[in-house]
Amino acid sequence: MKGFGVFVVFCLASASAALQCEHRIPKIPDDWIDMNSVCVKRIKSHVMEELKAAMQYMAMGAHFSRDTINRPGFAKLFFDAASEEREHAIKLIHYLLMRGELTSGVSDLIKRSLMPSTMTWSDAASALRDALQLEASVTKKIRDIIKSCEDETDFNDYHLVDYLTGDFLTEQYQGQRDLAGKLSTLEKLMDKHGALGEFLFDKKLL
């Protein structure tokens, strides 16, 4: 009987020690959340596009930092680009959070099938060419989102369209111009001086 008493006391003690880990989810009005679901879906999938670009640049950075390739300037350029693309993904996530989205289904936002298709490049110029192509395809995707989000007959998402146009497209066009300029300089340097041109240009990027 004494043993049973101790057991009861123990149960009570452990019951009162249970942590209150979960809490009530408050009911908040949601008529301020006005994004079109198609638009939300497209922005969500664009988060993945930015992360895919990040990992593609990561592969470029990894390639050019190899000892037998030894182009530290290009490696730096591409590693920095990888982190920048990740920042773009985070910016889009923050935008969705600001608009009241991402209250559920967050776990599926990032699929890890990000692995880049290309992992080696014959030279720096071909990597720059790939990078420029990658940026152009991202730009096109952003334009497609803009088109579908302002075309919606029931809801023209002025703010999203403005944000994508002002922030994202500006960055795309600036980035593309920069890559194209670099590629041009490199090609001209390599016209007569081949390996020396790439060597010199790489050092300039450091």
Add this chain to the structure above:
Amino acid sequence: MATLAMTYRISLYSKRTDCVLIWSYCDYAGEIPGIMKTFVIFVTLFALAACADECYKDVVAACNPTLSKQLAGIANCNAKYGGIQELQPDLQRFANHLFFRSFDFLLMATHYGNYIKNRPGFEKLFRGLSDSLWSDGIETIKYITTRGGQMNLNNIAKDLQDEELTSPSLELYEMQSIAKALDVEKKLALQAFDLHKSASGKKHESHDPEIAHHLEEEFMEKHRDTIRELAGHSRDLSVLLSGPDASLALYLFDQHLQK
């Protein structure tokens, strides 16, 4: 010529002198008559096969107008030494694991950033963990290439691939999310320990004190502090959540995390 013949004889017994042979060949090349030259080239090729793993030999061959046509490049002039070849796949998986968890923490931060959860402190905590693993991943790639290796972004551990298919929920309550983060960080730290064990173990192929040292200095110390911090958070939360007002406690704790 006498010197040359002598060196050749020695080279039959000692690997090290092979390199001397080629060196002297380069020095005397101008003075050797045609028939002798053919013989010397034959000997040199033999010597190259005998100690093929040296950069200098590659260079000598590459610089020689006759040999450079037969032998490809300077493949042995690389940064590889010690256990990198053996440990490279493990280091690649480690880097990919870091990226994988960096994304997990980014999603956990996202969850705390929505208007219903609205916990900027937790959002900041997980975002910080995500950023930190992201740069750890990049640093690991840089390290692999510093040691003459190469990165493979597709080399992902089987259990992570499986996890990707089931995609467990990362939308957790506060206490649970701290617990999850602690487990994740410990697992990464233990993976570094495993790598360290291979690098500092007795197995010759993977023995590499430099890799072990790098892991100690660049990962283990940082991860130790992260683990301690998360353990501290879970202790604080466990005390706060057993009190009378868990909601207020969480609010205050979140304020603390924002600092």
